[in-house]
Amino acid sequence: MSWSSAELKRLVPTIGGVTLNSPFILAPMAGLTNWPFRRLALSYGAGLTVSEMASAVALAHNGAKTLDLLKTDPLIEKPFCVQLFGKCPDSMARAAQVAAAHGAGIIDLNYGCPARKVVSSGHGAALLTDFDLATAIAAKVVAAVKVPVTVKTRIAFSQGQPTVLDLGLRLEAVGVAAIVLHGRYGKQGFLGQADWEWVKRLADQVKIPVIGSGDVTTPEKAVELLRTSQAAAVMIGRAARGRPWLFRQCLEVLAGLEPSVPTLNERLAAALNHANWLIELKGPKAAFPLRTVLTWYVREMPKAAAFREAINHESRADKQLEILGQFFAAA
Numbered sequence: 001m002s003w004s005s006a007e008l009k010r011l012v013p014t015i016g017g018v019t020l021n022s023p024f025i026l027a028p029m030a031g032l033t034n035w036p037f038r039r040l041a042l043s044y045g046a047g048l049t050v051s052e053m054a055s056a057v058a059l060a061h062n063g064a065k066t067l068d069l070l071k072t073d074p075l076i077e078k079p080f081c082v083q084l085f086g087k088c089p090d091s092m093a094r095a096a097q098v099a100a101a102h103g104a105g106i107i108d109l110n111y112g113c114p115a116r117k118v119v120s121s122g123h124g125a126a127l128l129t130d131f132d133l134a135t136a137i138a139a140k141v142v143a144a145v146k147v148p149v150t151v152k153t154r155i156a157f158s159q160g161q162p163t164v165l166d167l168g169l170r171l172e173a174v175g176v177a178a179i180v181l182h183g184r185y186g187k188q189g190f191l192g193q194a195d196w197e198w199v200k201r202l203a204d205q206v207k208i209p210v211i212g213s214g215d216v217t218t219p220e221k222a223v224e225l226l227r228t229s230q231a232a233a234v235m236i237g238r239a240a241r242g243r244p245w246l247f248r249q250c251l252e253v254l255a256g257l258e259p260s261v262p263t264l265n266e267r268l269a270a271a272l273n274h275a276n277w278l279i280e281l282k283g284p285k286a287a288f289p290l291r292t293v294l295t296w297y298v299r300e301m302p303k304a305a306a307f308r309e310a311i312n313h314e315s316r317a318d319k320q321l322e323i324l325g326q327f328f329a330a331a
């Protein structure tokens with residue numbers, strides 16, 4: 001199916017003056033979208049990647065562990081989008097300044113995390129219960145930094161409550177440059193299906209770009225969300241774990257091509273890059289996250305369970321990579 005010229009213009013998303021190379025974005029995932037994962041997604045053509053969410057209070061005080069979340073390579077990750085969570089306008093503004101001083105080219109505010117610990121302390125999706133505070137935070141952050149500020153959120157906290165259609169207008173009015181909408185309610189967590197109709201409703205409501213998120217599992221679905229919702233871009237989270245080539249496949253489907261299937265060698269090369277960059281970042285501690293990460297790359301292959309068992313018993317990253325090599329050699 002061909003695209004009209006107005007649609008084609010929409011496919012070069014611009015967020016507050018920052019133009020992206022592709023409308024397919026790696027969604028932020030706490031504990032997962034560290035620099036190695038983001039670097040891999042960018043190498044496959046992702047238009048933007050977002051840091052794991054960083055505590056504004058910790059960042060405002062230059063907390064060392066939180067500053068670790070800002071590790072990137074500014075020559076490769078352009079722009080570097082840092083996501084903050086917090087509930088205090090002043091600390092969010094201060095944290096945004098710290099992030100900008102560390103190279104952030106976009107600041108994203110987390111108004112959507114449904115985790116019990118996060119919500120019960122008034123952060124993340126809890127901000128959907130207080131639009132005055134949510135708007136005040138965004139206004140303060142926009143005033144504090146020169147870079148574009150975006151907000152990632154959900155439909156509403158729960159059904160029947162004021163929705164992102166109202167919040168979106170308020171955020172737009174205080175200078176927010178784009179809104180990412182995960183089409184679920186805060187209370188829903190990850191249950192049920194993401195409702196893409198809300199992405200369209202929000203895109204019809206506000207003039208700033210809207211980015212759709214939720215249950216994009218294939219390149220065809222990514223293009224379908226882009227086309228049907230009027231979204232400026234689409235975020236992919238869980239489906240990109242161990243499938244960084246999804247970003248290339250999305251561009252192929254967008255261009256009307258068949259998505260290319262990665263060869264065994266390509267899968268192994270991607271897994272090795274991911275692993276080696278994690279080892280570079282975390283040193284010997286990489287062995288723990290590698291148990292999860294390496295399993296992503298073999299889950300569609302025969303004997304994946306035996307592979308998982310083997311690397312779970314291995315506490316050294318170099319040994320885990322040996323097992324990975326043997327597994328692919330035998331495949």
Ligand SMILES: Cc1cc2nc3c(=O)[nH]c(=O)nc-3n(C[C@H](O)[C@H](O)[C@H](O)COP(=O)(O)O)c2cc1C
Pocket residue numbers: 027028029030031032052053083110112113152182213214215216235236237238239
């Ligand atoms: C493990 C995990 C961690 C996540 N962490 C964050 C986060 O830190 N910030 C955020 O805005 N969303 C977070 N999300 C939500 C994703 O960004 C995304 O909106 C959601 O998973 C729906 O997209 P998907 O169906 O493509 O995964 C997380 C999701 C998962 C599965």
